[in-house]
Amino acid sequence: MKRSSDRTIKWLILLTPTVTIGLWEYTRHAFLLPYLSMELGNFLAPFIVLAVTLTLVLGLFRRLEQSQRALRRQQAATASLEERESLARELHDGIAQSLFLLAVKLDQLDRTAQDEAVKELSGQLRETVREVHDDVRQAIANLQQPPSPASDAWVVPLRELLGDTAGVLEAKAEFRWTIPESRLTGKEKVELHACLREALINVRKHARASRVYVVGESEEGGGFRCSVEDDGVGFDGDPMKAKERFGLKMIRDRAAKIGWTFSAERRGELTVVELRKAGADA
Template sequence: MIPLRIKISLFLIPAIVIGLFETLRHTLLENILPIELGNWLTACIDAGVIALVARSLFLAYANKERELSRERASRAVMEERERLARVLHDQIAQSIFYSGVQVSAAKVKLQQGRDGSVEQNLNDVLLSLREIDENVRQAIFNLKQDTIGGSDFRKRIRLFLDKTLSGKSISWDLEMSEGDITLSAADQVQLFGILQEGITNIVKHSKATQVTVRLMSRSEDNAHWSFTIQDNGIGFNLQNVRDGRYGMEIMANRARDIGADFHVESSPGNTQIRVER
């Protein structure tokens, strides 16, 4: 909100200054200052006074914009940390609980002398522990990233793709526009979240061997862009997307939060997740 003193100044100060000048002009300066020159001086003084007074207004707006920008960035990071907390609770805690159930079942079978069927329970425990390990590593990776501090977004994506895909026999490629695309801290947080969700789906379901991630500018000022995750996997039925599977609703919500459009196209050998603004 504009301070009251600035509102009053915008109305009163120019009027007072011009009023004083016009009084001087038509009294003391009447025989000295030509009418045409006096008119030009009045206009220049009026413009100068308004510019000086308005400077306070512009500074107030600039400060408010910086505050809003910091608030949006902080909110985006807080939302991301809340998402990580949900991952820790929903995925890791459940996996630990499931492992405990399997260990208990194996213990009962051993007590009953059914040694032959214990192996399946132990295999399930091992798979659950591997999933816990992967989720914990990913959560740690996310928490270590300094989005507000201005860490290089390209480097962050490259590091994530390398850590996630290189050990899965999935080759990957990253393509980004040469110019500096305008991405706020909130944009980076939400796009990175979409990338994580998309890559996780590819690893778990797609049977892909190649992944390409693109962040390309769509305008000369780099304010409009397209973010694409593409793989050569088996694809999926888009009806499953409408049924809320594969975290598509989460990704769509993330895109909507930053004012972007979310698109999904899938066919055998070519699946694309695309976010555009």
């Protein structure tokens, strides 16, 4: 379906100037000839084609470029999934089977060994092999599933920091992230990571929360919304005017430099520190 749409756009790009000049010539000879000289009509023709090109054809080019980018992203995702499946097969056929064979050998050793120390060591080795085998099986299962935005390499430290923050506070943590990595530039990732990290540190130091959330959501037109939310004590007055509280000010300044909207406010039971990038259509 995508290729058929691309072909249609290409044909429209090729035919639009021809159809435009044909319609102009027909209109000129059928309706405008008594009012428009031949010389003036010939003079206007290229400008009319140019005007139509700038309005219609450039729009078609943008649609074609968007379609090609989407196709490249799809191809990259397909290649990544195939690579993950290949790695999963290698793990299953190699490491997983070797660990199973090692466990069988340890069982044989345990049955034939006379020394209690040897039996104890064999049992410890068997438990280690079992744990490694479980880890490998889980890794295989993860590789066989399509990758999600929340598993992107640059996002993992944010999820781990949320877990550390929740551990210090003995709080419930939830990480909801649906922003594809392709939506963000390298600079945006750096700035977003720094801002969310500072917001989580702020929660750890001041919030005394029992629930902490990190949310990243895509919005129309290439925009996104990211927030750190908690049910802690909230702000005492305007957080931007608090003395010796520089974290939120740093986040606000970073957001302003890159063109994002920043807000820090109480919404119901939650304190929400939010960053938002407007979409192209906004």
